[in-house]
Amino acid sequence: MRRTIETEALFLGAVPYGETAVVATWLTEREGKLSTMVRGARSSRRRVNGALDYVHGVYLRAEDTGAELLTLKEAVVRHVRLGVTGDLDALAAAGTALRWVRHACPPRTPEPDVFQELSVLLDDLERQPSSAKGQGLLTFGLRLLRHVGYELVFDRCASCGRPRPPARRAHVDAGRGGVICRACHGGGEVLADDLLLRLARISSGEVAQLSRKEGDLVMRLVTRAMTSHTELAPPR
C-alpha cells in the first residue's frame, strides 16, 4: 500500500548509495526513525537544500510503499538552529544526542517522547550553547534509555528486582541495567545514596542538579549503557 508521510523530522545521518543517491535517516515526530532514499542528492543538493544538516527542524514529505526505504519527496528546513551549529561544544553535544538516537531507536517505531525531548535539548543548546557543558545531554541520555526500553534503574537491583536498601551506597553496572545488589555480584561504579535518588528522579522526567564530577560519572554510565545495548561503538 502506497501512502505519503508528512511530518516534522530531525536529520540523523546519511550514507552514500550508488553513484548519485544517499540514504538519509531521520527521527520523525509521528513515525519514529525512518530511512529515505534521496536520489540525486550528491549531484544536486538543491532539492534538499540545507535539510541534510544536523540539528535543524525539518518538514519532511516521503512516499512509503512498505519497503525498508522510503522515497524522499521534499525536505524543507523549518526551524533553523544556527546557535548550535555556530558553537563547537553545543554542536558536539547535539552530535552525541543524535548518534545515540540513531543507534538506540528501532526503525518505524513511533517515539514521540524521544522526538519531543530531543527537540527540547536542541532548543536549549540553541538558546544557551554553554548548557552543552551542563547536564542537558545526560538528562536526555537517561530518558532516551528509558523510552527505548533500556532504562537504568536506581531504586532496585536491575538483576533480581530487590529494592535498594535505603541510605546506602550501591554498585551501578550500566551494562546490566543499573544498580546491582551484592547477592547478584554487583560491580563497577559505586554511587552514593543521594546521587542514586537524584538519578532516579531525572530518569523519570523530574529535574535534579548534578555536580560537574557527578556529571562526568553519569556520562560514563549512559555511554556504557548505549554501547552495551546498541551497535554504538565504545569511545576510544
Ligand SMILES: [Zn+2]
Ligand atoms: Zn540483585
